[in-house]
Amino acid sequence: MSSPILITGAGQRIGLALAEHFLAQGQEIIVTYRTRHEAIDVLAGKGAICIHADFNSDQAIGHFIEELKTHTNQLKAIIHNASSWDCEANNHDYADLFDNMMRIHAKAPYLINLAASDLLLHYQQNSGTAADIIHLTDYVVEKGSPKHLAYAASKAALDNLTKSFAAKFAPAIKVNAIAPSLIIFNEHDSDEYKAKTLKKSLMGIEPGCAEIINSVELILSSQYITGRSMPVDGGRHLK
Numbered sequence: 713m714s715s716p717i718l719i720t721g722a723g724q725r726i727g728l729a730l731a732e733h734f735l736a737q738g739q740e741i742i743v744t745y746r747t748r749h750e751a752i753d754v755l756a757g758k759g760a761i762c763i764h765a766d767f768n769s770d771q772a773i774g775h776f777i778e779e780l781k782t783h784t785n786q787l788k789a790i791i792h793n794a795s796s797w798d799c800e801a802n803n804h805d806y807a808d809l810f811d812n813m814m815r816i817h818a819k820a821p822y823l824i825n826l827a828a829s830d831l832l833l834h835y836q837q838n839s840g841t842a843a844d845i846i847h848l849t850d851y852v853v854e855k856g857s858p859k860h861l862a863y864a865a866s867k868a869a870l871d872n873l874t875k876s877f878a879a880k881f882a883p884a885i886k887v888n889a890i891a892p893s894l895i896i897f898n899e900h901d902s903d904e905y906k907a908k909t910l911k912k913s914l915m916g917i918e919p920g921c922a923e924i925i926n927s928v929e930l931i932l933s934s935q936y937i938t939g940r941s942m943p944v945d946g947g948r949h950l951k
């Protein structure tokens with residue numbers, strides 16, 4: 713019986729790296745994408761089930777959940793990766809920004825977890841091992857962010873949902889978060905921004921997607937870790 717892993721926002725960067733990693737292992741995956749990057753065609757060619765989903769409304773989240781359930785009756789894991797790193801400087805409609813941040817980072821994972829818990833439970837019942845939910849949050853959950861206020865607040869909401877869902881779903885489903893700081897820069901990042909950002913951690917490097925892949929695999933391999941947030945931040949908290 714197939715037991716796919718669901719990865720949201722897998723069209724690029726970390727989500728795509730996770731999707732490619734699992735496909736290379738022979739693990740079945742279901743991915744969501746907002747923009748049909750060429751990478752999605754590649755994933756589909758390798759056997760991934762690719763579902764278009766823009767979590768920009770409650771209705772869209774609901775439609776995604778309905779489509780998800782037409783593809784599988786069980787899930788080994790859900791990795792909530794989809795995210796928008798928007799900020800007050802870029803969107804002066806603060807009410808709109810706040811709603812968008814909360815919807816993509818907290819409401820979508822909240823609604824999907826509640827609606828898909830039966831799929832995760834089926835996996836646990838058939839396999840005898842706990843299923844997993846993994847939330848990609850952010851280091852800024854610890855300290856806030858004066859330049860990404862709504863983004864940080866929404867990631868903090870997702871961090872709190874990690875604890876609540878862990879208590880609600882145990883022992884059949886483990887629920888954990890991964891809280892990265894810099895993992896990979898964006899194409900448009902200036903050399904000045906890169907230099908300033910690298911100085912913020914003790915390790916002073918741009919580590920790349922492997923750090924998240926390793927953290928996901930550690931969590932999936934455990935039958936005991938739940939309700940926790942794994943920091944992947946190069947010692948930034950000690951600078």
Ligand SMILES: NC(=O)C1=CN([C@@H]2O[C@H](COP(=O)(O)OP(=O)(O)OC[C@H]3O[C@@H](n4cnc5c(N)ncnc54)[C@H](OP(=O)(O)O)[C@@H]3O)[C@@H](O)[C@H]2O)C=CC1
Nearest residue numbers: 721725726746747766767793794795848892893894895896
């Ligand atoms: N990169 C880093 O250094 C860090 C990343 N993180 C977290 O790790 C995760 C992955 O980061 P990264 O790969 O940089 O993420 P990206 O910024 O590349 O976004 C990941 C995907 O989310 C999708 N997305 C954005 N908005 C929506 C929406 N409304 N509905 C559905 N999908 C949407 C994007 O779609 P589209 O392709 O259409 O734009 C994109 O493919 C995120 O949760 C991020 O917050 C945390 C700290 C550092």
Ligand SMILES: Nc1nc2c(c(=O)[nH]1)N=C([C@H](O)[C@@H](O)CO)CN2
Nearest residue numbers: 795796797892893894895896898909
């Ligand atoms: N959805 C995203 N979230 C975040 C990103 C990103 O590119 N997309 N990038 C960061 C930064 O790397 C930050 O951790 C260091 O400046 C944070 N979140």
